[in-house]
Structures are given as structure tokens and as C-alpha cells.
Amino acid sequence: MKKSVLVCLIMAVLCSGCDYAWFGRGLQEDAGGVTVYTARHYEADSALFEAFTKQTGIRVHEIKGTAEELIGKMAQDRENAVADLFFTVDGGVLSNAKQADVLQPLRSEIIDRQVPQQWRDPDQYWIGVTRRARVLVYSKDRVRREELSTYEELTDTKWKGRLLVRSSQSLYNQSLLASFISLNGKDRAMQWAKGVATNLSRAPEGGDREQALAILDGVGDVAIMNTYYFGQLANSTDPDEARVADQLAVFFPNQLTTGTHINISGIGLARYAPHKANAIKLVEYMTSREGQTLLVNKSYEFPVNEEATLPKLLESWGTFKAQELDFSELGAHQQAAIELFRLADWP
Numbered sequence: 001m002k003k004s005v006l007v008c009l010i011m012a013v014l015c016s017g018c019d020y021a022w023f024g025r026g027l028q029e030d031a032g033g034v035t036v037y038t039a040r041h042y043e044a045d046s047a048l049f050e051a052f053t054k055q056t057g058i059r060v061h062e063i064k065g066t067a068e069e070l071i072g073k074m075a076q077d078r079e080n081a082v083a084d085l086f087f088t089v090d091g092g093v094l095s096n097a098k099q100a101d102v103l104q105p106l107r108s109e110i111i112d113r114q115v116p117q118q119w120r121d122p123d124q125y126w127i128g129v130t131r132r133a134r135v136l137v138y139s140k141d142r143v144r145r146e147e148l149s150t151y152e153e154l155t156d157t158k159w160k161g162r163l164l165v166r167s168s169q170s171l172y173n174q175s176l177l178a179s180f181i182s183l184n185g186k187d188r189a190m191q192w193a194k195g196v197a198t199n200l201s202r203a204p205e206g207g208d209r210e211q212a213l214a215i216l217d218g219v220g221d222v223a224i225m226n227t228y229y230f231g232q233l234a235n236s237t238d239p240d241e242a243r244v245a246d247q248l249a250v251f252f253p254n255q256l257t258t259g260t261h262i263n264i265s266g267i268g269l270a271r272y273a274p275h276k277a278n279a280i281k282l283v284e285y286m287t288s289r290e291g292q293t294l295l296v297n298k299s300y301e302f303p304v305n306e307e308a309t310l311p312k313l314l315e316s317w318g319t320f321k322a323q324e325l326d327f328s329e330l331g332a333h334q335q336a337a338i339e340l341f342r343l344a345d346w347p
């Protein structure tokens, strides 16, 4: 009799242990998910999400696609959508998402402290996460730094056959030209596109990285490209790519005029986010000093949180004057930019 009581007791303790463990797991799964629709396909993002999961137990599910696809899916699925957050590059795309009514304001005092106002949508429909500058990268052997000044100067005949830039189908180029339309008007933007297209050393091919590699191969002397690709190449484990660090340099154009073109990556809370609290927690982490330091030391983008520690290379570039432009302008002039590229024969 006594024995069976003991067995029962042991069973009860074991079972409650099981129960507890099961319940614990259940709890974590319930409280523990957040789904990010992401149009950014950078390894650094996944590493950041993993660090967040380690710290909070909240799992991050990434669903990747183009920004257009993901916005379309959220618009179509409405309250049945699984998206909690929408993460993308480009201020124009972020403002498109806002207008497509697939986002809702994201309110958090922590985020407001971490991200300066200028990198947030005025209505909090998106929060900036990183910044990137579209700069000039040049061969230290074949170009003297003093020869460079502005984007506009690249249309000078002295650059004939020496410029490298990717196709006009790239959103990065479309936003660059959109910024010129906004700052200088369509006519001058058109002249610029024509002038650059005339001076190209080859028909556009490859992404931004390929433009830098082409300078190493002697195909051209100056490339228009985003800063972080330079950082990734310079820190590459592939010695061929790492030559970028010694042989090429970065120049921030238009420092005495309108400033260097910058763009933003940002994240917004989905209109029908099923895990709103977790989504806000994730954005708080992504914009924290720790999250930002982790992210930019892998992606080589610029942080939005000024307390983040920069990689040495970015620190060596110092500060620079950036274009002062409402990011919604980039989206507003995108179609006009595409049309100008066509007229300018920039494929």
C-alpha cells in the first residue's frame, strides 16, 4: 500500500514535470513568434534576428520576396495575412507601402529615443533601420581624388569611356535620378542621365559589387555604387575582392552643393499584425545600440542609432553632407526617372 502511494507520488511529480515542460514550450511558441516579410536579402539580417531570438526566445520567421510581391500579398490577404512586419530597402518603397494601406503606426517610446525623427515616417508607418549612401568609388592609381567633385561633373568629356554603373532597372539608380528630379528638375536630371550614359566604359552589367570589381580589372576608373558593397568587398575573405581595400577609394560627392544621395532601409508594422507586441519588441531590438552595432558590422551600412559602434572602415570615412530630401519624393518621381533613363539611352 505504502509502495503504491509512493509510486503514485513519483508519477504525479514526474507528470507535473512533464506538464510543466510541455506548458512552458507551449507558452514560448504562443508568445514566441514574429513573421517578417522582407525584401532585404542580406545575411546580416538573419544574424541579427538570430541574436534577437537568443535574447528573447521569440522566433523570427523570414518570408522573402520583392517589395512589390510582399506589399501585394499583404493587400490581398488583409486580416488573414501572417505578416507582422514589412522590411525593405528604399524610402520610396516604404512610402508606397504606407499609401497601399498595408501598414499601421508603430508606437514605442524606446524606438523614438533610439531613432532620430528624420529617419522615421512622420506618422510612424515606418521606422528607418539603416542608411546607405550612393557614392563614387575610384581607382587610386588612375584617378586623383581632386579630380572628383559632384555627380554632375561625371558628365564631363574627360570621363568618356571611364565610368561604371549598373543598369537603370536598379531601384538604386531610379532613386538616385528621382532625387535629382526633385532637387534640380526634370531637364537637368535628363542631361545628367544622358551625360553619364555617354561616358560609360561598357554597357551596364552586374550589380554594384561588379562595378568595383570591374575597376580592379581595369575596365573603368570610377563607379557609382552604394557604400556598403565597398565595405563588404574590402572585408571579404576572398583575396581578389579584398584588393578593393587597397586599390580603390570612396568619394562622397556634392559636399559643397546638394549633398551625397542617401537612401534608407526601414521596417513597418503590418496593418493586421497577429503578433504586434513581439513585432514592436523586434524593432526595438533592431534599432537598439546592440542590434545596430551587430547589423552594421556585418552589412557595412550606416546605422540610424547614433550610439552604435561603426566598423573601422566606416569610421575612417568620417561624416558627410547628405541630400536633404523627403524620402517620399523618391517614390513620387520613380516613374519619371524610369522614363528619363529610357530617353537617355541608359539601359
Ligand code: FE
Binding pocket: 226
Ligand atoms: Fe543592396
